[in-house]
Amino acid sequence: MAAHQASPSQFMYLHTCPEFQLFLEYTPTAVAMFDRHMRYMAATRRWLTDYGFQQESYIGREHYEIFPQTPDKWKTAHQLCLTGCTENSSTDSFVREDGSVEWVKWKGCPWYDCNGEIGGTIFSSEIIIESKYTQEAEIEKQTALATTIKDISQPNCAETDVNHSEAQFRELYRHTRQAALNAQKQAHQLERTIEELKKTQTQLVQSEKMSSLGQLVAGVAHEINNPVNFIFGNIVHANGYVEDLLNLLKLYQQTYPQPTLEILEEIDAIDLDFLMMDLPKLLNSMKIGADRIREIVRSLRNFSRHDEAQMKAVDIREGIDSTLMILQHRLKATTTRPEIKVIKDYEPLPLIACYAGQLNQVFMNLLANAIDALEEQWIQGNYAICNSQLALRASGCSKSSVLQESQIFHPKIRIATKMIERDCIAICIADNGSGMTPEVQKRLFDPFFTTKPVGVGTGLGLSISYQIVEKHGGKLYCRSKLGQGTEFVIEIPIHHLENT
Ligand SMILES: Nc1ncnc2c1ncn2[C@@H]1O[C@H](COP(=O)(O)OP(=O)(O)OP(=O)(O)O)[C@@H](O)[C@H]1O
Ligand SMILES: [Mg+2]
Incomplete structure (x- = not known):
């Protein structure tokens, strides 16, 4: 397909290469690549910051x-480039949205494309914050002003001189x-830049923390995996041996x-009948336990996906399920609130090329926020659990205070x-919190926006998820809707990776 016919999401194929991402991140100049319709195919980080691209x-x-x-x-320069020309300017003004003017140098x-046809344009630019010309002009004006003030303040200064100097003074x-x-304006701009830098720094610290956490989780999961497999594998054999021994005992x-x-005294002492009945059950529950540990370990590994720095085609639903598994302890009923029900409405999906570990981090943030919102709703509604019945806490859990079904709050995601x-x-994640x-x-x-108490929320979860x-x-x-619930929607284009 020719480049000019490509649909926007198809430009993403460029971004699936991690080295290309590094190139965009670290190129020290502002460079952007466009298709024939001046649609962005790629841009360096410098371009995005210089031109104030938001999130x-x-x-x-x-x-x-x-x-x-x-x-x-x-626009004319863009068109000329599409005809094969190279255009440039060593000083050009660029007016920002807030009306401030900057000087830029661009090319x-x-x-x-591989058929030798013009596929689009590439532009590079540099912001010249303070041109030499303006600096020099400013110094000249300041000197002239100082001279005029000095002249006017002379006691023998004639009236005509004063008028002339007055005009000069006004100018x-x-x-x-x-x-x-x-x-x-420049100070304002500097302030904004510092603000941006602070944000970026905090986000870097946060993502560094998440990456270390991912490494830790992946490491622990890996270490647990071996002994658990060992226990699990042996339980199957132990079960068979015990069964054989019990059969042999029966035969005796x-x-x-x-x-x-x-022998009769020993049978009595060990309560043989109970032992023969209980031993297989005990082994079975050990097997269930080991199986569960294996499942948790698998979820932890799946969740962290630490080894996958590259885009990979994955089943998104697996990521959601392993995140739910990790959050299981927060979904369970507590002494003060009922269980949070999770309703899964999964339509079949193709494999999605993505950074799976990072997307899992998004699911984690959204699901944790949903649980927080459900807990808040529960507290605000002043509900309490009383003898497995839902009652208004205020009415002291008496039988008469039992709520009607329609009044009962069922926390759901x-x-x-x-x-x-x-x-x-x-992917839609909705809660009735x-x-x-x-x-x-x-x-x-x-970044840093939170309504949660200090120490509970950092206010970074959603801004990082957005990125x-x-x-x-x-x-x-x-x-x-306040008091009714929230739905977050993640839309992701399906990228096609080679050899998937
Ligand atoms: N599902 C939701 N229901 C109601 N409010 C929400 C929901 N998700 C997010 N919010 C609001 O958005 C704010 C910002 O969320 P964000 O995840 O960025 O930070 P946080 O949860 O406060 O802290 P952190 O995630 O860093 O621990 C929350 O403090 C909360 O007020
Ligand atoms: Mg959060």
């Missing part, structure tokens, strides 16, 4: 959609104000129905997976 996905989006104010001269050229005052405004009893007094387009899947106010919904994905989904070329959004 939304940019791949496949048209440059003019992101920057509707793009001046005609640049653009076409790129050619210089205007320039100085402009310079002050520019300085203010049938063949020698009159045992000696000593519904997880649905479905295909939404030919090349896109959606506390829900959110529109104000909370607006700030939801902001992970974005990295997969997908979308993460939420619908919520």
Whole structure:
């Protein structure tokens, strides 16, 4: 398929190569690659920060959609590049959304596909924060202002001189104000940059922590795996041996129905009938226990997927299930609230090429938030469990306070997976918990935004999840109603990996 016919999600094939990702991350200049329709195919981290790209996905989006104010001269330059020209400018102004102006130096050229046809353009740019010209002009103005002030303050200064100097003074005052405004703008810009840097630093620390946690989990799971398999394998044999021994014992009893007094005393002492009945049950429960440990270990390994730094085609539902397994202890009924029911509504899905460990981290964040919201709703509703019946805590658990079925709160999480387009899947995680106010919904994905008490929430869960989904070329959004519940939707394009 020719590059200009590619659908936006297909640009993602470029991003499946980890080395290419590293190239984008670490290239020290701002470079972006476009198709023939000026749709973004790739851009270096520097480009994204220089031009203030927010958290939304940019791949496949048209440059003019992101920057509707793009001046005609640049559109013309883009067109010229598509005809095979190389365009550049050593000083050009770039007006940001907030009206501030920056000076940039840029260069653009076409790129050619394997058939030798122009597939699109590549642009590089550099922001020149303070040009030499403005610096020098500023110094000149400041010197002139100082001279004028000195002149006016001379006692023998004539009236005409004063008028002339006054006009000059006004002019210089205007320039100085402009310079002050520019300085203010730059300070504002610097503040924003520092803010951005702080955010990035915290996110890096958080992802580093998650990666160490993943390594630890994967390591522990690996170490437990061997002895558990050993126990599990031997229990099967032990079961067979015990069965044989018990059969042999029965045969002895049938063949020698009159045992000696000593044997009879021993049979009595060890309570042989109970032992023969209990031993197989005991072995069976040991087998169930070992089986469960094996399952947990498998989930832990699956969850951390620490060994998979590359994109791999996986069954998304397995990731959700292993995350649920890890959160099992939080879903169970407690002495103060009933069990949280999980309803799975899984539609068959193809394998999805993704960073499985990272997507599991997203499921973990969304599910943990849903559990928190259900617990909050439970506390706010002032419910309590009394003799296995649901009652209002306020009414002191008396029989008369038992609620009607319609009044009873059943905490639930519904997880649905479905295909939404030919090349896109959606995972919906919905809870009937506390829900959110529109104000909370607006700030939801902001780093450090949390409504939880200090020490409980860091407010990073959703912002990191957003970035992970974005990295997969997908979308993460939420619908919520205060007091009724919340639904998070993850949409991910299906990338086609070679040899999967
Ligand atoms: N399912 C949900 N129901 C209601 N509110 C939610 C839900 N998910 C998130 N929120 C709100 O969004 C805020 C931000 O969530 P986020 O996961 O980013 O941080 P956190 O849960 O507060 O802390 P952390 O995840 O870092 O421990 C939460 O504090 C909460 O107010
Ligand atoms: Mg959270």
